[in-house]
Amino acid sequence: MEINVSNLKVRFASPAGEVEVVKGVSFRLGEEKLGIVGESGSGKSLTARSILKLLPIQARVSADTLTFDGIDIQRADEAQMRQIRGKRAGLIMQDPKYSLNPVMSVGAQIAETWRAHRGGGRKESLEATLNLLDQVKIRDPRRVAAAYPTELSGGMGQRVMIAMMLAPDPEMLIADEPTSALDVSVQADILRLLEGLVAERGMALLLISHDLPLVSRFCDRVLVMYGGRVVEELKASELTQARHPYTRGLLECMPSLARPQARLKTLERSVAWSE
Amino acid sequence: MERMIEVENLNVRFGGFQAVKRVSFSVEKGEAFGLVGESGSGKSTVLRALAGLNGAWDGLVRINGRAEGVKRSKAFYRDVQMVFQDPYGSLHPRQTVDRALSEPLAIHGIKDADSRIARAMSEVALPMSVRYRYPHQLSGGQRQRVAIARALIAGPKILLLDEPTSALDVSIQAEVLNLLGDLRASLGLTYIMVGHNLAAVSHLCEQITVMQSGEIVESLSAADLRERRIETSYTRHLRNLSDDIEDPFANSAHFN
Amino acid sequence: METETLSGNRTMSNWRNWVLTDTPQSRRQATIGMIYRGWLQFSRNGLAMTGLIVLLALFGLAIFAPSLATHDPNAQDLAQRLAPPSAAHWFGTDQLGRDLYSRLLFGARITLGMAALIVAIVAPVGLLVGSVAGYAGGWTDRILMRITDVFLAFPKLVLALAFVAALKPGLTSVVLAIALTAWPPYARLARAETLVIREADFVSAIRLTGASATRIVLRHIMPLCISSVIVRVALDVSGIVLTAAGLGFLGMGAQAPSPEWGAMIASTRGFILQQWWVPAIPGIAIFVASFAFNLLGDGLRDVFDPKSE
Numbered sequence: 001m002e003i004n005v006s007n008l009k010v011r012f013a014s015p016a017g018e019v020e021v022v023k024g025v026s027f028r029l030g031e032e033k034l035g036i037v038g039e040s041g042s043g044k045s046l047t048a049r050s051i052l053k054l055l056p057i058q059a060r061v062s063a064d065t066l067t068f069d070g071i072d073i074q075r076a077d078e079a080q081m082r083q084i085r086g087k088r089a090g091l092i093m094q095d096p097k098y099s100l101n102p103v104m105s106v107g108a109q110i111a112e113t114w115r116a117h118r119g120g121g122r123k124e125s126l127e128a129t130l131n132l133l134d135q136v137k138i139r140d141p142r143r144v145a146a147a148y149p150t151e152l153s154g155g156m157g158q159r160v161m162i163a164m165m166l167a168p169d170p171e172m173l174i175a176d177e178p179t180s181a182l183d184v185s186v187q188a189d190i191l192r193l194l195e196g197l198v199a200e201r202g203m204a205l206l207l208i209s210h211d212l213p214l215v216s217r218f219c220d221r222v223l224v225m226y227g228g229r230v231v232e233e234l235k236a237s238e239l240t241q242a243r244h245p246y247t248r249g250l251l252e253c254m255p256s257l258a259r260p261q262a263r264l265k266t267l268e269r270s271v272a273w274s275e
Numbered sequence: 276m277e278r279m280i281e282v283e284n285l286n287v288r289f290g291g292f293q294a295v296k297r298v299s300f301s302v303e304k305g306e307a308f309g310l311v312g313e314s315g316s317g318k319s320t321v322l323r324a325l326a327g328l329n330g331a332w333d334g335l336v337r338i339n340g341r342a343e344g345v346k347r348s349k350a351f352y353r354d355v356q357m358v359f360q361d362p363y364g365s366l367h368p369r370q371t372v373d374r375a376l377s378e379p380l381a382i383h384g385i386k387d388a389d390s391r392i393a394r395a396m397s398e399v400a401l402p403m404s405v406r407y408r409y410p411h412q413l414s415g416g417q418r419q420r421v422a423i424a425r426a427l428i429a430g431p432k433i434l435l436l437d438e439p440t441s442a443l444d445v446s447i448q449a450e451v452l453n454l455l456g457d458l459r460a461s462l463g464l465t466y467i468m469v470g471h472n473l474a475a476v477s478h479l480c481e482q483i484t485v486m487q488s489g490e491i492v493e494s495l496s497a498a499d500l501r502e503r504r505i506e507t508s509y510t511r512h513l514r515n516l517s518d519d520i521e522d523p524f525a526n527s528a529h530f531n
Numbered sequence: 532m533e534t535e536t537l538s539g540n541r542t543m544s545n546w547r548n549w550v551l552t553d554t555p556q557s558r559r560q561a562t563i564g565m566i567y568r569g570w571l572q573f574s575r576n577g578l579a580m581t582g583l584i585v586l587l588a589l590f591g592l593a594i595f596a597p598s599l600a601t602h603d604p605n606a607q608d609l610a611q612r613l614a615p616p617s618a619a620h621w622f623g624t625d626q627l628g629r630d631l632y633s634r635l636l637f638g639a640r641i642t643l644g645m646a647a648l649i650v651a652i653v654a655p656v657g658l659l660v661g662s663v664a665g666y667a668g669g670w671t672d673r674i675l676m677r678i679t680d681v682f683l684a685f686p687k688l689v690l691a692l693a694f695v696a697a698l699k700p701g702l703t704s705v706v707l708a709i710a711l712t713a714w715p716p717y718a719r720l721a722r723a724e725t726l727v728i729r730e731a732d733f734v735s736a737i738r739l740t741g742a743s744a745t746r747i748v749l750r751h752i753m754p755l756c757i758s759s760v761i762v763r764v765a766l767d768v769s770g771i772v773l774t775a776a777g778l779g780f781l782g783m784g785a786q787a788p789s790p791e792w793g794a795m796i797a798s799t800r801g802f803i804l805q806q807w808w809v810p811a812i813p814g815i816a817i818f819v820a821s822f823a824f825n826l827l828g829d830g831l832r833d834v835f836d837p838k839s840e
Contacts (some may be wrong), residue, residue: 039444183313184471184516191520210444213523239523251523253449255478257501258518258525264453264478267446328735352741359732367733369754371561379740407555409565425736 001088001171001204003029003051006065010046012058022046023228023274029172033198033205035215035236038225044208047225048174051206052089053081069171087117089172090165094180096157100149100164107133107145110164117168132163137193155186162194172204180209191218212239212250224250227274246273278337279304279433279465280325285334287317287324294320295332296489302482304432307459307466309480309497311473311513317489318469322435325467326357339432353383356426360438362418366410372396372421373406379429395424399454416447423454427462434459436468440475452478473517477501485510569834579830585823593639602630604637604790613806625799625809634790635816641791642820645706645775646768652710657717658753658760664718665725666748676722683715687774688781695783702791705775705784713771720763724756758835765828769821776817792817 010022022043027034038044050061053073066073068084076084085091093099101109110132111125118128126145133141136159149157158178165173175194179187195218198205209215216222216236224232224247232244242248249267280302287295295317302308310318324332327347336343339354359365366375376392385391396403399420410418419439426434439455440448456479459466470476477483477497484494485507493507505511518525551568555561574580592599601621608628616623622631664675691708698704728734729752737751778784779793787798795813802809 039446184520185313185512188516188520211520212445214520216523217520250445253446254523255449255452255472255474256522256524257474257477257514258522260478260501263456264449266449266453269446323735326735326739328738347741349741352739355739357736357739359736361732365732365736367737367751367755371555371558373558373561378737378742382740382742382746404554407558407561408553409561412553422736429740 001031001069002067003069003172003204003206004065004067005029005047005051006063008047008050008061008063008066010043010050010055011060011062013060018060021228022050025223025225025228025230027223027230027233029204029206031202031204032221033195033207033219035207035209035219035222036225037209037212037215037222039210041227042225043228044225045176048176048206048208049091052085052091052174054085054091086113086165086170087168088170089174090168090170092158092161092165092173092175092178094177096152096154096161097149099161100157102149104148105145106147106149106152106160110145110160110167113164114167128167129163132167133160135166135197136160136163138163154182155190158182158190159193162190162197166197166201169201170203172206173198174206174208176208177210178207179214180211187214194218212247213254229274231273244273245270278302279306279339280308280467281335281337282321282325283335285321285324285332285336287320287329288331289320289329294489295324297334298486298489298491300484300491300494302465302467304465305459305463306482307468307480309476309483310467310469310486311471311476311483312486312492313471313513315488316486318486319437320489321486322357322437322467322469326355326435327351353429354431355433355435356429356431357435357437358419358422358426358439361442362415362422363410363442365422366418368410371407371409372401372413375421375425376428379425383429385429391428395428398427398458399424414447415443416450419443419447419451420454423451423458427458431464433465433467436466438470439468441470441472448475455479472521473500473513474522485513573830573834576830576833578826579833582823582826582828582830585819586827589639589820589823590643592636593643596633596636596640600630600633600636602633604629604634605788606630613802613809615806616808622812623806623808625795626802629788629790631809631812634795635792635813638790638792638795638813639816639820641702641785641789642772642775642817645702645709646771648706649710649713649771649775650764650768653714654717654760654764657714658721658756660714661718661721661723662725662748662753662756665722666729666744666752672722675718679715679718682711685712687712688778691778691781691783700783700786702785705778708778708783709771709774713767716767717760717763720759721753721756724759725752728752728755762828762832762835765824765831767828769824769828772817772821772824 006026008022008025009020011018011020025047036044036047046055049055050066051068051073055061061074063074068089071080071084100106107126107129110129114125114128129145130141133144138144138156138159144156144160152160179190182190191214194205207215207219216239219236222234222236222239223230224244226246232242232247234242240251242251252265253267255264278301282301283299285295285298286293298321300308310321312318320329323329325336330345338351341348341350343351373392376395377388380388380391393403396406401417401420401424405413405417413421436455440451443451452475458464466480468476468480477500481497482494483497483500485492487509493510495505499505500514503514505514549560550564552564555564606629608624610628611620611624612626612628614620614624620630620632622635624630625634660675660679664672687708690712691704694704694708734747734751737747775784776793779791780797782797785791785794787794792813796810799810
């Protein structure tokens with residue numbers, strides 16, 4: 001399974017004419033963990049969502065290549081996309097409270113997802129649900145399965161989301177700022193969990209975040225985006241040797257316990273980076 | 276060295292729940308004091324109780340030598356100001372920057388508002404062109420600068436900082452942290468800063484106090500924290516986490 | 532000639548640039564800019580503009596009724612009774628030969644005047660009670676809300692009947708009855724908004740300057756509740772117009788020979804089958820006024836919706 005993106009452009013109509021928000025992004029994703037890092041407005045979320053055709057209606061997408069395991073996404077119709085979304089590629093977003101149905105118990109939702117993609121009866125899906133909740137390291141699966149989304153903490157909610165996304169046994173997971181709203185130690189727990197699950201199941205992971213150190217810790221490769229373009233692509237282990245001034249600027253403006261500075265370096269933006 | 280802030284056995288209730296238990300600390304004049312912990316640790320609750328925003332507390336609070344009760348003295352409101360976390364919520368949506376800055380002056384009865392507003396804006400490096408803009412016409416970093424200018428405009432001695440940079444992009448955070456450092460030096464301010472990012476808080480503060488579940492776990496200098504002269508396992512846990520997922524330069528050791 | 536138009540256009544675009552600039556030089560400029568931007572957004576909504584224009588026309592007709600009327604609204608001409616619309620009587624005449632068009636114009640004064648008076652009483656009172664209750668909390672809140680509940684429980688019609696029995700039938704009774712029962716929802720609305728606004732950091736910031744509660748409620752909280760109140764008013768007025776007309780229809784409002792729209796329908800409803808225009812025309816007028824307020828309210832809500840900011 002490989003995702004191949006080449007010269008991806010996303011445009012929006014605006015009163016001032018057409019605005020290009022993603023300006024020619026290219027990358028490949030195999031069975032590995034790829035992180036896309038950027039500030040808000042860099043186009044990272046739109047890039048990831050283009051793969052699953054989950055952009056708003058007003059968006060216009062074009063690319064030289066945009067394939068999921070050989071399937072041409074640009075030409076795929078809704079029926080084909082439905083075969084990919086959920087079943088072969090899952091999406092986890094920032095706030096589970098918005099992604100989960102507040103009036104259904106968590107277990108019922110996971111079971112429903114399981115049945116929708118795998119078939120099978122109630123008993124089977126319930127067992128599978130408890131199994132999945134166990135896999136996301138929830139200590140008391142029965143109690144959590146009976147709970148409603150609003151009764152869960154942020155970290156628990158994300159674990160439930162992950163369990164739900166894993167139900168159809170997908171080949172790939174897109175995580176869009178999955179831990180931004182969480183405490184630091186919960187962030188670490190959730191990402192370690194994702195790391196483990198992805199390795200166990202041989203899945204691909206696309207992690208979108210504004211948090212450069214976090215992404216470099218949990219991914220194999222990192223794409224740095226600015227103003228709709230990829231300004232640098234590097235191995236996570238080589239982050240501190242980044243060369244592009246934007247990436248270096250980001251690294252150097254962060255306060256660090258290991259490298260204290262009297263005054264933090266500030267980022268001097270250059271328009272040239274997004275051209 | 277006078278003690279600017281003294282807190283003894285502070286207990287704070289949140290509804291029926293004891294959010295802060297017997298917290299004691301003191302801050303010298305001109306010092307920057309950091310309070311760190313995860314959510315639910317009570318750090319923000321301490322700050323808000325100190326600010327007088329939460330009346331359900333007991334214990335001893337002395338500001339600039341004066342003991343303060345639940346109802347604060349007039350001098351308190353001149354001496355102490357606060358900067359909040361969310362740049363989107365800390366400015367009145369229907370008031371221009373000019374109005375937001377002139378309101379504290381009007382309330383304290385301070386004249387020559389015009390020159391004071393201009394000076395406050397230049398202190399926080401806000402261009403005069405934004406003086407009459409509304410908050411939704413400003414970026415997050417600009418809003419936070421307005422919030423800082425508003426806090427400083429009546430000449431306080433103490434600034435309470437509630438996660439002032441947590442909601443900002445990393446590059447803007449650097450600018451705001453630098454600004455706060457500069458202002459402290461030039462205006463001789465005393466800070467209490469609350470945050471969850473150890474590196475950011477240690478950058479600005481000399482003394483760091485770690486809280487968990489409403490209690491103080493450990494109090495150490497920023498230098499000790501950096502050099503890992505840590506006594507409690509919880510603080511060590513937070514330090515390791517910080518290295519692991521917050522600090523790109525600590526990470527390079529991880530892969531070597 | 533051409534230079535005149537050119538410079539005229541340039542002045543227009545200069546003015547537009549001045550108003551829409553993103554670096555206003557004074558508070559007035561900033562406020563005007565904000566209002567103008569709101570206006571631009573409102574004017575993009577066709578239906579809302581229709582509502583606004585219709586209402587402005589109705590208010591214009593009401594204000595200038597004496598100059599616009601073709602006849603004395605009370606002048607009877609029994610020879611011309613129940614006449615269909617013609618050049619002499621644009622909307623025809625009623626059962627006493629009175630010109631319907633003129634009666635409609637003077638009736639607009641009564642209906643719109645009543646609506647304006649009711650709103651002028653109800654909105655500020657509700658806003659004040661609600662914001663104070665929401666900000667103060669505790670016993671103040673409880674007492675004010677119980678008072679609100681009491682007034683909310685009264686049905687308008689029954690209250691109007693009670694007033695009519697106590698005083699005499701007339702516009703005062705109608706205005707009192709509607710005003711006393713219409714203010715509670717505004718109090719509730721203002722209180723609900725205040726409860727949310729109260730928790731915002733900017734309120735904490737202003738509390739930290741030592742501002743008095745009065746100042747905070749009046750200058751910081753109430754201005755934020757005003758948008759919802761205005762939207763609610765515009766939508767409510769359509770109902771108030773209908774209620775006032777209904778009370779007039781029941782004989783509790785303006786008495787004969789007053790050309791109040793509801794009363795006009797009541798006194799002429801027997802003619803609906805043959806001279807249908809006699810009761811129908813005031814009915815259409817009520818509908819038009821009510822509907823126009825509705826459209827206006829919808830348009831205002833779209834402008835004031837915080838999501839669009």
